[in-house]
Amino acid sequence: MxxxxxxxxxxxxxxxxxxxxxxxxxxxxxxxxxxxxxxxxxxxxxxxxxxxxxxxxxxxxxxxxxxxxxxxxxxxxxxxxxxxxxxxxxxxxxxxxxxxxxxxxxxxxxxxxxxxxxxxxxxxxxxxxxxxxxxxxxxxxxxxxxxxxxxxxxxxxxxxxxxxxxxxxxxxxxxxDVLGVELAGALKNVIAIGAGIVDGLNLGENAKAAFITRGLAEMTRLGIKLGAQAMTFAGLAGLGDLLCTCYSEHSRNHFVGMEIARGRALAEIQKSMRMIAEGVPTAHAARQLAVREQIEMPIVEQVYQVLHAGKKLQDAITDLLAREAKPEIY
CATH class of the missing domain: 3.40.50.720 (NAD(P)-binding Rossmann-like Domain)
Incomplete structure (x- = not known):
């Protein structure tokens, strides 16, 4: 060929x-x-x-x-x-x-x-x-x-x-499921930035596991609303890629989160990188989709606020943990 x-x-x-x-x-x-x-x-x-x-x-x-x-x-x-x-x-x-x-x-x-x-x-x-x-x-x-x-x-x-x-x-x-595979591949980068922040702040394995799991729930929720198949997000393009990107030392998006947790400015981090961390623009796009579709995506929202609105990390963590009590599946 x-x-x-x-x-x-x-x-x-x-x-x-x-x-x-x-x-x-x-x-x-x-x-x-x-x-x-x-x-x-x-x-x-x-x-x-x-x-x-x-x-x-x-x-x-x-x-x-x-x-x-x-x-x-x-x-x-x-x-x-x-x-x-x-x-x-x-x-x-x-x-x-x-x-x-x-x-x-x-x-x-x-x-x-x-x-x-x-x-x-x-x-x-x-x-x-x-x-x-x-x-x-x-x-x-x-x-x-x-x-x-x-x-x-x-x-x-x-x-x-x-x-x-x-x-x-x-x-x-x-x-x-073309749409589901694409959405999963894009959205996992946003969650990976947040996972990098969790690691950079040494918040622990419990916090990271919860963050990734709830991030996957948000990815799936938006995907279903847009017409994707729920099971796609449990597959290679979803959970598989999410885990790899959230844990690998070679992940650009995880690196961005780690560096933000260390106090570096986003512009400085991006300037120092040879390749694009796709989660940075995707955080903005995902937030727009969540607003348009009226879907709750609190993790995406807080990652967006930290990256693009100058929100302090501790305030973002506090706001995530202080949300009203809910069932796990909704």
Whole structure:
């Protein structure tokens, strides 16, 4: 298969490596000739995935038409807020038969649309599916076991992507709940920032377990209201990715929470990071969705208040614990 990967971050690079290892003709798009030449010369992405060498079958190019030419699959692996812009660049060169795989975990701030919806709007003739799950790039690069989920309303598309990605160490499942898989992947980043704060303040394992569990309840509640399946949030894209992101030392969103707990300003933290912590803009988008849909999401609300409204951490904790008594399931 001919496969194009749009995005040279850690996950985009890892997907390109994985697909090349699987025997496919993988072409990774770099934004500049300078970046493409550097990656081709070094045969590794030292900025984001140092020490993981590129297979011979992997080509890096800044020539977008060349990267997309004759592609059977196109993986869009860019920050969520840049997906629409990248899709507009892709559109004139996208082969009509190509399956587009959305890999960004976020919600577009200006429209509150999912990433697959954005891609469908900009690539009107494309067949779009979603890849998500608890997938840390460096672990997959090291050959450690992992699982992913591919979601599409068209089971044939999901199975095709599943077959493309399956490897001896990566097990891929299919799903038909596209919205649920996307919402779970986006919302878990907000909860992970809060979990990082819990860890940074040394609030204990009881608090962290409660925080993650109640965060999952909020994710599920919003998903059901928007038309997703409840069980999706108990699967790989939901609970699986949530646990991974809340506990991993490699999680950017957990890192943001830890640093906020240490007293650093959000702008300073973001400036120091090479990659985007998607939970920061998603906290804003999730809050807007909760308000619009009249859904109670107290954890999302407090994370939003801390990140974007300057609320003090202790005040946010106090407000969460002082809420009126409720049944666990409502």
């Amino acid at each position: 001919n496969v194009a990967i749009i995005g040279t971050g850690s996950w985009g690079t890892m997907l390109a490596i994985l697909l090349a290892r699987n025997g496919h003709a993988a072409r990774l798009w770099a934004r500049t000739e300078e970046e493409a030449n550097l990656l081709n010369a070094e045969r590794e992405n030292r900025a984001f995935l140092r020490g993981v060498l590129f297979p011979d079958a992997l080509i890096v190019s800044a020539d977008l038409p060349r990267v997309l030419a004759a592609s059977d699959f196109v993986f869009v692996v860019t920050p969520a807020q840049r997906v629409r812009d990248n899709a507009r660049h892709i559109a004139p060169h996208l082969p009509s038969r190509a399956i587009v795989v959305s890999c960004a975990k976020g919600i577009e701030l200006t429209t509150l649309h999912s990433m697959s919806a954005v891609l469908a709007q900009e690539l009107s003739s494309a067949r779009v599916c979603v890849l998500s799950g608890p997938n840390l790039a460096r672990e997959i690069a090291a050959g450690l076991p992992a699982s992913s989920v591919v979601a599409s309303a068209d089971s044939a598309i999901a199975r095709a992507a599943q077959s493309l990605l399956m490897s001896p160490t990566l097990r891929v499942y299919t799903h038909d």
